[in-house]
Amino acid sequence: MPLLQSLNISRGLQFDPVSSADISHLHGRVNHLKYLILSDCMVNTDNLMDIIAHMINLRSLTVSVYENSDIINASRWKQLITSSLPYLTVFRFRFGTFDRNEIVRKYEDFQSDFWIKEHQWYTECLLGDQIVSCIFTVPYLNDIRPMWLKYVRHFNTLVDNSKTFDNVTDLHSLGEELMTSSGFYFPNITSLVFHSLPVLANEGDEQRFIRSLKRTMNLSNLKHLEIPLCSQTNRPTILLEILKEAPHLSSLNIYNCAIDILKTNKEICRYTSEMIKKLQFCVYFQPNPCHKPHDVSSIHKVFPNVEQMTCPMTQSDSCLFLLNNLPKLSALNINFYQSVNSDSFSKVKEELSKLKNIFFYEEILRDKQHTKLMAFGFWVDHGDITA
Secondary structure (H helix, E strand, O other): OOOOOEEEEEOOOEOOOOOHHHHHHHOOOOOOOOEEEEEOOEOOHHHHHHHHOOOOOOOEEEEEEOOOHHHOOHHHHHHHHHHHOOOOOEEEEEEEEOOHHHHHHHHHHHHOHHHHHHOOOOEEEEEOOOOOEEEEEOOOOOOOOOEEOOOEEEEOOOOOOOOOOOOOOEEEEEHHHHHHOOOOOEOOOOEEEEEEOOOOOOHHHHHHHHHHHHHHEOOOOOOEEEOOOOOOOOOOHHHHHHHHHOOOOOEEEOOHHHHHHHOOOHHHHHHHHHHOOEEEOOOOOOOOOOOOOOOOOOHHHHOOOOOEEEEEOOOOOHHHHHHHHOOOOOEEEEEEEEEOOOOOOHHHHHHHOOOOOEEEEEEEEEEEOOEEEEEEEEEEOOOOOOO
């Protein structure tokens, strides 16, 4: 690979021990490399630095490594850069360990003139309890790991940190965190996932939650939302406010029982009918808190223009109902359990086979004892679905 100039290595790769002979073979093979990204890799610090030292023409280096405290070494990185990487102008990293005190101690080593004045490589920490804390260069790396709110920020107050999270597009949150977190602002979120919502006893609590939400993030770029609304525990006010603030929202993931509280709210239905094109009833496959069977009879009233839909464990004849009542539906995916000798969707497959331009599939996701977890789905070409 003598002319390779850019290399991006992501999640899962482990750098095995490298011998001196292996290192010597790199000479002349990686000299042209200018851009290197290592994201969520398992690395041995010695091996990694020995390899990078041969990339003498490197201009940009990005390294994201977790659960490796050895790699958090400012003096060693400085030595590598000054001795072997004369052309390096961009150095971005995110290093993590469970020892938050170690993170804070080592953070101070990245505040010298070499980092701050000579290169303007500013760093910040996210400190958590019983979770991985991390130190990273500003702005925060936007990669395959979603951002959470369950951290405390630690940074140099003499440095402008207002744009730290400008690159973050995927945000996950326990709803309670919004009420207590401070110092965070995410201007460019496109995907927002609530893993839970706080208990909001009255309208005042709802308004405080909504204010916290707007204070923490800009919703104008939001495209995908997962929110565990439940007919027994929540009112639809939060969803309505998000719909108002997110004109580009087109993908929604909710509990199926939320349909009961949405279908009677004309204002919400006006937004959902116009905006939502992709609908899921999964919410990270958490169990429905009110244990209500999946009812599709009102979906077309709340989401009449949905084009793609995913739902778990519905009745087989619901497929035909959805197809007949959702005129723009082009893809439907269903996960369900059935006994080994059962063929729950035989009637549906028979009916679908009579229609033109409809293609369906069936897949066994898990086969355990006398029960199978199945996936069933179909695609529709709306040019003609008549017999």
